Amino acid sequence: MADAPPTLLLTDLVVGDSPRVAVIRVPGRPPSSAVTDHLMDHFGPALAAVAREPDTAAPDPHLVVDATDDSPAALRAAGAQVGRAAGSDDPLICLVPAHGSVEVAAGIVLGTQNLVGDPGLVELVAPNPGAVEPIERGARVATAVLMARRLANTPSDIKSPTWLADQAAAVSRVPTVAHGPDWLMPRGFGGILAVGAGSAHDPNLTVLQYRGSDAGPHVVLVGKGITFDSGGLSLKPPPAMPLMKTDMSGAAAVIGAITAVRELRLPVRVTGVLACAENMPSGSAMRPGDVVRHYGGRTTEIRNTDAEGRLVLADALAWAADTLAPDVMIDLATLTGAATVGLGRQHAALYSNDDRLARQLALAGQRSGDAVWRMPLVSAYESAIASDIADSANSNTDATTQAGSITAALFLQPFAGKAPWAHLDIAGVGRTESDRPDCRKGGTGFGVSLLVAWLSRLAR
Numbered sequence: 155m156a157d158a159p160p161t162l163l164l165t166d167l168v169v170g171d172s173p174r175v176a177v178i179r180v181p182g183r184p185p186s187s188a189v190t191d192h193l194m195d196h197f198g199p200a201l202a203a204v205a206r207e208p209d210t211a212a213p214d215p216h217l218v219v220d221a222t223d224d225s226p227a228a229l230r231a232a233g234a235q236v237g238r239a240a241g242s243d244d245p246l247i248c249l250v251p252a253h254g255s256v257e258v259a260a261g262i263v264l265g266t267q268n269l270v271g272d273p274g275l276v277e278l279v280a281p282n283p284g285a286v287e288p289i290e291r292g293a294r295v296a297t298a299v300l301m302a303r304r305l306a307n308t309p310s311d312i313k314s315p316t317w318l319a320d321q322a323a324a325v326s327r328v329p330t331v332a333h334g335p336d337w338l339m340p341r342g343f344g345g346i347l348a349v350g351a352g353s354a355h356d357p358n359l360t361v362l363q364y365r366g367s368d369a370g371p372h373v374v375l376v377g378k379g380i381t382f383d384s385g386g387l388s389l390k391p392p393p394a395m396p397l398m399k400t401d402m403s404g405a406a407a408v409i410g411a412i413t414a415v416r417e418l419r420l421p422v423r424v425t426g427v428l429a430c431a432e433n434m435p436s437g438s439a440m441r442p443g444d445v446v447r448h449y450g451g452r453t454t455e456i457r458n459t460d461a462e463g464r465l466v467l468a469d470a471l472a473w474a475a476d477t478l479a480p481d482v483m484i485d486l487a488t489l490t491g492a493a494t495v496g497l498g499r500q501h502a503a504l505y506s507n508d509d510r511l512a513r514q515l516a517l518a519g520q521r522s523g524d525a526v527w528r529m530p531l532v533s534a535y536e537s538a539i540a541s542d543i544a545d546s547a548n549s550n551t552d553a554t555t556q557a558g559s560i561t562a563a564l565f566l567q568p569f570a571g572k573a574p575w576a577h578l579d580i581a582g583v584g585r586t587e588s589d590r591p592d593c594r595k596g597g598t599g600f601g602v603s604l605l606v607a608w609l610s611r612l613a614r
Contacts, residue, residue, distance in 0.1 A: 176217040176236045177205045177278075182251040188509060189281050193249070207251070217246065229254035230261035232525060234592035237265020240274030249291055252281040257523075259292035260299075260603070264592040267300055269307065286375060294417045296605050299599035301325055302410035306400040306585065306597025310382035314355040315430035318379055322360050322428060324498040326413045328614055331354030331361045332430075344447040344471070345454070345465035350431035352386055352439025357431035358469060360405075364412050367421035370612065371481035373604065374474045375412070378463045379430035383419050386433050386459030387441060400597045401463070403584035404486035405430065407601030414606045420613045427474050429466035433459070445544050447475045455544040457551065463489045464548055465561055468569045476572025482511060483570055486578045486601045492558030494582035501527040502583045502600065505563040508574035515576055524604035526578065529560060536564050555573035 179185075182548040185205045193202040200213040212218035217239055228544065229251075238244040259278060266274040278293065280286045285571050305313075307323060317331035338347055350475070351359030360379070376519050380401040384390060405428040442444070444456040446465060450472040454465065467485055474480060493503040496510055502519075504526040506512040512528050519526040520525050538555035539548040545568075550561055563577050570577075581602040586593055593599075 157177070174217065174244070174246045175201060175243050176211065176219065176246045178219045178221060178230070178232050178236065178251050178258060179205065179208060180221045180253050181271045183251060185249075186281055189249055192279070213387065217269075224253055226254060226257045226521070227523060229257035230264070231262025233258040234265035236539040237262040237274055237276060238591065239275045242272035242275055245275035245277065247277045247279060249279045250281060250285065252285055255280070255285045256288045256292035259289040259491045260296040261291050261295035262591055264299060264331070266602050267303065267594050268382045269594050286384070287504060288336060291418060295414045295603055298410040298414035298417070298606070299602045300600050301413060302403070302599035303593070303597045305406040306403045306599070308399065308543040310399045310432070312380045313399060315350070315358050315379065315381055316355065316430060318381055318405060318428070318430050319358050321568070322362055322409045323425075325567070326362050326409055326416065328362050328412060328416055329365045330360065330362045332359050342449050342451070343456065344449070344467045345469040346431055346447045348440040348444070348456070349380070349433050349465050350460045352436040353432035353434040355432050357466075359578040360428040360430055362409070362412050362426035362428075364416055364422075364424045366419060367423060370422060370512060372479060373422065373424045373609065373612070374427060374478055374480035374483045375408045375424060376467060376470045376474060376483065376485035377405035377408035378425045378467055378485070378489065379428045380400065380461065380463060380466070381430065381432050381548065382464055383433045383460070383462065383526060384435060386462060387435050387437050387500065388459040389435060390460060397585065400585045401488050402430070403580060403597055403600070404489050406597065407486050407580070407599065407605065410599060411605035411609070412604035415604060415609055417438070418606070418610075420609055422609050422613045423479075424609065425451055425474075425478055428469040428573055431462075431466055433462045435454070438513050448569070450476060450569070453544040455541040455547040457547045458549040461549040461562075463487050464565050466558065467566055471566060471571075475569070475573065478544040480573045482569075482574050484515075484576045484578065485566070486580055488581045488584045489579045490559045490560075490562050490581055491581040496529075496559060497527055497582055499582050499586065503559050503579040504528045504573070505531055505560075506576040507531070507570070508576070511576050512576045514611070518611065519604050519606035522603035524583075524600050526604070529563070531563060531567065532557065535561050539565055
């Protein structure tokens with residue numbers, strides 16, 4: 155049977171006719187006759203020959219990209235190279251290979267990212283009708299990742315907690331409500347209120363609801379939304395300050411994941427909870443030595459005002475566990491420098507009270523490219539955050555215990571309730587200090603692809 159003719163994928167990425175064509179060659183995966191016939195008919199025999207024959211150069215002005223192998227990571231990287239080659243006024247047509255079409259499409263979209271100016275434009279052509287849906291899925295998820303990056307990279311003179319709540323509603327297009335201080339105070343959200351007390355911008359708890367199905371588990375995603383972290387009175391050193399606009403990357407990942415889930419119309423039920431505040435020093439700021447009472451009554455001694463993320467997450471987790479009846483709860487936060495010291499910039503630290511959930515998230519990380527590494531919840535380290543005047547302290551009280559990422563997870567665990575829970579410390583992976591093939595310097599959007607891959611399996 156002859157191959158089906160190529161199908162043009164019509165998405166927001168499509169531009170008009172383009173004189174430039176990009177061909178991706180995958181080792182051991184020759185293109186179908188439909189693809190080469192399409193190239194022959196529309197662009198001539200030279201480009202058709204390039205698609206079939208390794209080690210041949212593309213005729214000018216066309217582009218050929220050789221994937222290093224046929225792995226998902228290599229296919230995303232090859233796609234990103236195509237995306238980087240496209241300009242907003244010099245677009246490309248790319249014939250997406252049949253093998254790894256999801257990864258290639260995602261890479262192409264991620265590669266179009268520009269920090270300043272319009273992104274590059276690529277028109278995607280599917281190798282057969284059956285590849286249209288996977289290509290579209292990869293492109294939609296990657297578009298949500300770009301949106302999360304945009305949120306993270308927005309300067310904090312624009313990005314207040316209220317702005318972040320407004321953006322969550324605008325981009326996710328799901329029912330969203332932002333609860334401000336007048337709602338938080340009588341309900342005992344002492345952590346969020348304490349962190350936001352030093353800022354001129356009010357904190358909030360923003361809740362997003364997506365109901366693609368009433369069947370199956372109710373998933374709650376909790377994101378840290380610190381729109382700028384000065385460290386509070388425990389002031390950060392000046393070189394660390396410019397990076398702190400990305401301290402809401404956990405919230406951005408939740409917004410991106412729910413946006414992608416809605417775009418893909420997954421039959422799942424997901425609630426996003428964003429703990430949004432700005433951590434600033436002022437006469438009204440929280441002080442080291444203060445005691446904060448969280449939603450539900452648990453108390454925390456403030457030892458370091460720069461350990462603020464766990465304070466807002468504690469309120470959000472406790473409220474979600476108490477009021478939303480979650481079947482599964484996952485939080486994401488740029489929480490500790492210790493996670494970066496331990497795992498570097500390639501893996502997020504994963505903590506969980508449930509082995510099955512941890513395995514599922516690790517597999518989703520492998521599929522999506524958002525790699526995670528499970529870390530232990532060492533109960534013996536709980537003494538390192540013990541307090542004489544509160545239920546626990548927000549940073550180590552025992553200097554001999556250096557496991558900062560583990561003790562932060564142990565701090566959060568009592569607030570998460572009894573449902574299966576996972577904590578992703580994305581401090582090392584939430585931003586990159588230099589350009590990568592699929593990401594410009596700044597926020598990475600880590601967590602969006604991971605969560606969508608996990609939720610997609612959950613929906614089956």
